[in-house]
Amino acid sequence: MLKAVILIGGPQKGTRFRPLSFEVPKPLFPVAGVPMIQHHIEACAQVPGMQEILLIGFYQPDEALTRFLEAAQQEFHLPVRYLQEFAPLGTGGGLYHFRDQILAGGPEAFFVLNADVCSDFPLSAMLDAHRHQPHPFLLLGTTANRTQSLNYGCIVENPQTHEVLHYVEKPSTFVSDVINCGIYLFSPEALKPLGDVFQRNQQDGQLEDSSGLWRGAGTIRLEQDVFSALAGQGQIYVYLTEGIWSQIKSAGSALYASRLYLGQYQLTHPERLAKHTPGGPRIRGNVYIHPTAKVAPSAVLGPNVSIGEGVTVGEGVRLRESIVLHGATLQEHTCVLHSIVGWGSTVGRWARVEGTPNDPNPNDPRAHMDSESLFKDGKLLPAITILGCRVRIPAEVLILNSIVLPHKELSRSFTNQIIL
Ligand SMILES: Nc1nc2c(ncn2[C@@H]2O[C@H](COP(=O)(O)OP(=O)(O)O[C@H]3O[C@H](CO)[C@@H](O)[C@H](O)[C@@H]3O)[C@@H](O)[C@H]2O)c(=O)[nH]1
Numbered sequence: 001m002l003k004a005v006i007l008i009g010g011p012q013k014g015t016r017f018r019p020l021s022f023e024v025p026k027p028l029f030p031v032a033g034v035p036m037i038q039h040h041i042e043a044c045a046q047v048p049g050m051q052e053i054l055l056i057g058f059y060q061p062d063e064a065l066t067r068f069l070e071a072a073q074q075e076f077h078l079p080v081r082y083l084q085e086f087a088p089l090g091t092g093g094g095l096y097h098f099r100d101q102i103l104a105g106g107p108e109a110f111f112v113l114n115a116d117v118c119s120d121f122p123l124s125a126m127l128d129a130h131r132h133q134p135h136p137f138l139l140l141g142t143t144a145n146r147t148q149s150l151n152y153g154c155i156v157e158n159p160q161t162h163e164v165l166h167y168v169e170k171p172s173t174f175v176s177d178v179i180n181c182g183i184y185l186f187s188p189e190a191l192k193p194l195g196d197v198f199q200r201n202q203q204d205g206q207l208e209d210s211s212g213l214w215r216g217a218g219t220i221r222l223e224q225d226v227f228s229a230l231a232g233q234g235q236i237y238v239y240l241t242e243g244i245w246s247q248i249k250s251a252g253s254a255l256y257a258s259r260l261y262l263g264q265y266q267l268t269h270p271e272r273l274a275k276h277t278p279g280g281p282r283i284r285g286n287v288y289i290h291p292t293a294k295v296a297p298s299a300v301l302g303p304n305v306s307i308g309e310g311v312t313v314g315e316g317v318r319l320r321e322s323i324v325l326h327g328a329t330l331q332e333h334t335c336v337l338h339s340i341v342g343w344g345s346t347v348g349r350w351a352r353v354e355g356t357p358n359d360p361n362p363n364d365p366r367a368h369m370d371s372e373s374l375f376k377d378g379k380l381l382p383a384i385t386i387l388g389c390r391v392r393i394p395a396e397v398l399i400l401n402s403i404v405l406p407h408k409e410l411s412r413s414f415t416n417q418i419i420l
Pocket of ligand 1: 007085089090091094151170181182
């Protein structure tokens with residue numbers, strides 16, 4: 001019997017995801033037409049023997065989360081429960097705090113997945129590796145280029161045995177090009193070292209982080225407190241993947257992840273991809289259209305377009321590399337490229353909403369999305385355009401490389417601006 005835990009964080013997290021995380025908790029933001037963590041749940045539900053999926057975070061349970069859990073349980077015929085931390089407990093504290101719930105029923109092992117990653121989740125392959133040679137911790141690893149590796153947990157492995165010999169979380173200088181994907185398979189014994197860290201922290205009281213922040217004694221950082229501490233002791237192993245993988249930290253990376261998942265749908269969910277039908281809109285490449293959306297036949301969509309519930313797309317609209325969220329309206333002949341159009345927003349006729357993609361270098365197979373900061377040298381960097389919820393864009397204007405906060409009613413064109 002197996003279980004899975006998804007670490008969903010909480011409201012103070014996901015700051016790079018604003019203004020989109022104002023409206024829905026980041027783990028529920030739709031990527032390729034379904035909530036971000038539905039991809040995780042689908043992958044877990046496919047592993048034979050999966051008994052229960054637990055979401056651990058510090059969000060107050062709200063209507064959206066409750067509805068999502070109910071729908072997921074029905075669809076996957078599995079208990080999917082939310083366990084709320086009383087305070088942010090870090091990536092390991094919640095696992096230890098809720099250990100009784102995780103171990104209830106005696107699972108052979110449990111997966112732990114960061115919510116903010118996009119992957120093809122090679123969970124069955126990890127399970128096979130674990131069953132072949134059981135160890136307390138199995139980490140999924142992938143490669144990154146030298147510069148970008150510094151943004152992740154870096155793993156030095158024994159190439160023959162795949163034992164993790166050395167682990168450094170977000171090092172300041174190059175350590176290894178093998179990085180931690182935030183996808184793990186733990187055996188029940190893995191909770192013992194977490195308990196040791198917990199006991200030590202209780203004795204030491206409040207601790208100061210390397211960043212100078214105080215963290216409560218219940219906090220456990222899986223990466224520094226456990227992986228770094230136990231590396232080289234025959235307890236942690238890495239399973240390397242060449243499959244798709246990306247972090248989802250910002251809106252730009254959500255758009256990139258959407259492209260990766262839409263590509264995956266060719267194999268996993270061909271029914272979710274829109275097809276060109278006589279009298280329907282022109283479809284180019286991978287496009288998701290929610291069944292309730294109304295799309296005019298002369299619109300041209302794709303590649304990498306995802307259209308949410310109740311969206312209206314008018315005649316002559318051109319949409320490419322974009323996500324249009326629930327209830328938005330694109331009036332006739334608008335052009336939306338490399339953008340996210342927020343819930344209930346309206347883009348007026350002949351308006352152009354355009355962003356600049358920040359995708360990984362296609363000539364570097366080890367490249368990932370840059371952990372985009374919005375500014376460099378005091379200047380706003382060109383990035384995808386984001387319209388927050390219920391924004392109104394008038395007819396015949398250009399909105400380029402801009403972030404428009406919710407409920408704004410614009411009256412003219414804007415370029416390279418954050419519109420507050
Ligand atoms: N329940 C809970 N979840 C948390 C907490 N803090 C973070 N998380 C969740 O844990 C995951 C990791 O979050 P971060 O702490 O922001 O770490 P990171 O910068 O994403 O880096 C981690 O993931 C990388 C891969 O994406 C790894 O490379 C890196 O080593 C590390 O594990 C996210 O899904 C986040 O929601 C917490 O206090 N409680």
